Amino acid sequence: MRDMPACGNVLFQIFIPTTPFRDKDMVTSRNKSATALDVAKTSVTKSQETLSREDGLDFLRQMMLIRRFEERAEQAYTEGKIGGFLHLYIGEESIAVGAMSALEPDDDVITHYRDHGYALARGLEPNKLMAELFGKETGVSKGKGGSMHLADVERHFWGGYAIVGGHIPLAVGLALASMYQNLQRVTLCVFGDGATNIGMFHESLNLAAVWKVPLVILVENNQYGMGTAVARASAVTELYKKACAYDIPAERIDGHDLLAVYQAVQQSADKARRGEGPQFIEALTYRFRGHSMGDPQRYRTKAEVEKAREQDPIQRFEQKLADLHLATQEDFEHLGQEVNATIQEAVDFAESSPQPEPADLYKDILVPEAMEAP
């Protein structure tokens, strides 16, 4: 018998625009005891109590790197150097950094088009990422994918996908491949609140649960899908409850609390690795910029955005490090300079890189077939 997640409990209120984030308000609805296949290790967690200065500064550096990357991408977009759609991750950095830090290097990661933060936190080179945004041959996807399609298979980063919800079944398949090959590997699949309304979400959750694949689903509930507020699009506004329909253990966490994200992803990954099947996390967050560049943002007030900015995940983490006496203002400034230099180098690299060759238009459409002699 599968244990039922605590579907009925209202565990955590959506904070915008009424309830502000509260620290340590992370709630766990998991109540499963570890069963069978207890082969995978239980990871050592990083909590407020055990956080080292080294880890703390590294988490902060990664968030600052993402923030700076996004700011420079925004600038390059307005200068006409980046085209197409550009979806910034500013305000949500704690989720990508917390989640990626909690995984093993060979765990599989697949995400939606708001993917820069995940790519950076997974360790992809800023140079090659910026080059991809600039449509250059040196980009991670050779300039064929752009901002929405960053991937690096060597890092088990299977890419950003731009059809809302379209990559969720791919994640089920990646997880199935791990299970089939008896690999101790989990798949983390990331998408937004809006994607929980599409059919593929429901088909995939159901199939993942039926087959008990090692999958962790991480929903970034940033309150809006483009300009449509969650309550205007989803009959169930506590999105983690949607997992209950498929008997998937689910919880809602404060996505602006990096350590809460880290712990939730780590615990979920451990369970999935142990053979307990798919796990579901809803991380509450807020995007500080428009949906993509050129969004007039008629669907929300400046006051609402200002209120949310009070819970800036970077500032909050700096405060935490200061409160725990792990780092000082001087450290933060030093990190700021470091990431500025890294991103400046990335922009320079992207600018000076060559465009793809015309012949690349027809490259990599199909893998050449092993042809027999006729």
Next chain:
Amino acid sequence: MPAKSYRDAIREALREEMKRDERVFIMGEEVGVWGGTYAVTRGLYDEFGDKRVKDTPISEAAIVGTAVGAAMGGLRPVAELMTINFSLIAIDQIVNNAAKVHYMFGGQITAPVVVRTAAGWGQLAATHSQSFEAWFASLPGLIVVMPATPYDAKGLLKTAIRSDNPVMFIEHSRLYGVTGEVPDGDYTIPFGRSDVKRTGKDLTIITYSRMLYPSLSAADKLAGDGIQAEVIDLRSLRPLDMEPVYASVQKTHRALIVEEDWVSGGMGAEIAARIGKESFDFLDAPVERIGVADAPLPYAKNLEALAIPNEQQVIDQARQMVDGRVQGRRE
């Protein structure tokens, strides 16, 4: 060579490939315990177990998407969609994932997935009698095959399973019982090789899948009237091997396309355009097309029979095209 049914030939390919390669597995609705809606996978569940033969919920998007993801992750899935009509639920996964991941990520990712499905009809009415091969054949990044004979089905399915590319393998519900010679054991047929199934000098009939049969029987009858029709079976729709077609038209000066999809925007439109460009100087008559009536498919038997192309239509059209030549010579 032993005679086997189209169904058995496909099962034989699946079984041999599953034995040959641990990574090959089957997933789809009713493929396991039931034994396959058209009994193609019968016995495989008992032989290979539920790790290798996976029944799925009625979730076409998840079936194809999960198969693509598993293929990305190193497996060789053969996903079955009960009929091609239901591929519409999965079309986003086929178009936007299977056919795109390799290119869009700069060649890093491959999706060696086979999607098996069946075209066909049989008083099933409008939603269950369709043929969408031309839609899939329009997609760069996808391979589309549609075999007509048991021999071609087995050889092409093996190639599809071993290919590193995503393949739509389109069968036909009314061909499963057709028998033909199929060798035991291993052989493969490469993609993109049209096959001349009958030679002739007066007219080229270009066809694929089930329409091969009315084309061949029409050619038999035409031969009785002294008209020698060459019949070319395309077998693969992408890549499309047109060289044998051009060579044939150069000889016959007449091209008739017989397809079991709607003519408007169908496979024949592409074939006709290519013949028009490459064989323009050799044509003595306009390229003609015979396809399904330009209507949704009806239930009533007599109406359905009117809608599906048949041998007589092929004979009549061929005669008209060839008689035109004969009259022309008399002048």
